[in-house]
Amino acid sequence: MDKILSILGSVGFNWHVALANFINFLIILFILNRFFFGSLKKTLDERKSVVERGLTQASEAEKALMNAEEKKHEILREAKKEGHVIISEAQDQATRLAETIKAQAETEAEAKMKLLVEKETHLKEKVEKDVAEALPSLVATLYAATLQKNLTEEENNRLIASMK
């Protein structure tokens, strides 16, 4: 042991100084381990977890966006389909309404026509009746005017009767 110590002494070994340096290094190791490397590791791990969480959230958000986009397309497709149905129904309804209106108008026109024809017939009959009624007296008047003689009531009636 003494031999070893004397060999070490030739390179300046002094166990008191070595002990001081040993303790000093343990203190340094404790400080660096606890407050430098420990703290940095904690921060780096924390940052890594934040980044990983962010990436997960971003990927989830991307998925949600894709789903929403798909849903939007689906809604638009359905809306388009519904629109087409509504338009075609409206067109059908419009066609039906137009046909109904047309039929109604035709019926009304026919009825009016019939009424007019009836009125015309009635008027014609009335005119004919009026003419038939007025004609003998007119003829008698004309006859009297032609003969320049007033007909007696009896003659007048006779003339009218002969014309009927």
Place this chain on the structure above:
Amino acid sequence: MHESQENSSFFHVREEVPSIASPVLGNIGPLTIATSTVTTLLITFLFVYVAIKASRSKLIPSRLQAAFELFYEYVAEFIESIVGDKEKAATIVPYVGALMTYLLVANLLPMMPGISGFYITAANGLHVPLFRGATTDFNTTFGLALAVIVIMQIVGIREQGFFGYTSHFIQIKQVWKGFKTSLSEGAVSIIGFFVGLIEIISELAKILSLSLRLFGNMFAHEVLTVILLGTFSIAVPAIWMGMGVLVGVVQSIVFVALVTVYYSLVLKKEEEH
């Protein structure tokens, strides 16, 4: 003025070649304070400041915090490249990282301009630089290596359990099992028993090999710098001082790489069980 400085000229900066033993300043209880211890204390205060800054780290880093994180990532990657396992590397990053940080600062601090300008009178009455390079003193490198090996044993025991870890050195159980199986197996286990005892010596040798390698390189660099300054102080020492930065960094990496290998061996033994 320092005696050696009085003999200096424009072309020659004559300084005394540093003694192999760090000059002693005084004692605090059983602890002796040498000039290298003062440098170590300075480094400790520097690290306390750095630790305070680092402990206030936030999710959005400042420039200083970004630099710390960059250093952390570099150390972690370096250790992982040696260990080859991310999880195991993470276990030893704080120990080896602290060691690397300390060594880089300790090796490069003496090259900072102005650091060598402070002088103090040592216990033996000599006028000596206050801040001697920490790793140019064998006591510092020895203390460092001793701490590393002690911590390694603690890590080994923590990872494998007390009996699991010590069974690599004192293989009584293996001998018992060997003789229980067969006589030949028992004979082989006896060899294993002695190999285990040699392992204890090898653990102690690690302290010396680590400390002497670092001390030898750093002390030789310091001595050569002083000699070059005394020979011709213009330009030539500058190249050597530049080399010193490289030596400091390389020696830190070598020391840390070896310690990482030792630690990874302790962790790998766990796999074998």
